[in-house]
Amino acid sequence: MVTVEKIEKSDADWKKLLTKKQYEITTKKGTESPGTCPLDTSHEPGIFQCVRCRTDLFRSSSKFESGTGWPSYYEPISPLNVVEQPDMSLGIQRTEVLCARCDSHLGHVFDDGPPPTGKRYCMNGLALKFVSKDQL
Numbered sequence: 551m552v553t554v555e556k557i558e559k560s561d562a563d564w565k566k567l568l569t570k571k572q573y574e575i576t577t578k579k580g581t582e583s584p585g586t587c588p589l590d591t592s593h594e595p596g597i598f599q600c601v602r603c604r605t606d607l608f609r610s611s612s613k614f615e616s617g618t619g620w621p622s623y624y625e626p627i628s629p630l631n632v633v634e635q636p637d638m639s640l641g642i643q644r645t646e647v648l649c650a651r652c653d654s655h656l657g658h659v660f661d662d663g664p665p666p667t668g669k670r671y672c673m674n675g676l677a678l679k680f681v682s683k684d685q686l
C-alpha cells in the first residue's frame with residue numbers, strides 16, 4: 551500500500567488543466583447528460599482513473615450495465631482511493647463519491663447495485679480516464 555498524497559490546486563488551476571465540461575463536473579459537482587459518455591458502453595479490460603490526478607479508481611471487471619446512461623461499477627479498486635460523504639443538495643439524501651487524492655467530484659453511490667457488493671457507483675464518465683490493459 552502506498553500513502554496517498556493529497557493534491558491541492560486552486561479552482562483557477564483546475565480550470566486551466568481541464569476541459570470546460572470536466573471542470574464543471576469535477577470541481578463544481580456537475581453531472582453529465584446520461585448516455586453521452588463513450589465509456590458508458592465500453593467493456594474493454596482496463597482501469598478507470600481519476601481524470602484530474604490519475605489515481606486508479608475502478609476496474610473494468612467491476613463495471614456493469616446499469617441502464618442509467620452513466621458508467622456504473624459495483625466497487626472501487628480500493629476503498630482508500632475514494633471518499634464517500636453525505637450529499638443533501640437535491641433535497642434528498644445521497645452519498646457523494648470523491649477522489650481521495652484530489653477531491654474531484656466523481657458521482658454518487660447507491661444501494662441498488664448487483665452482487666457481490668449490492669452497491670452502484672454511478673459515475674460521470676468525464677471525471678474518469680480509461681486506460682486499457684495493454685497500456686498499463
Ligand SMILES: [Zn+2]
Nearest residue numbers: 600603649652
Ligand atoms: Zn483525483
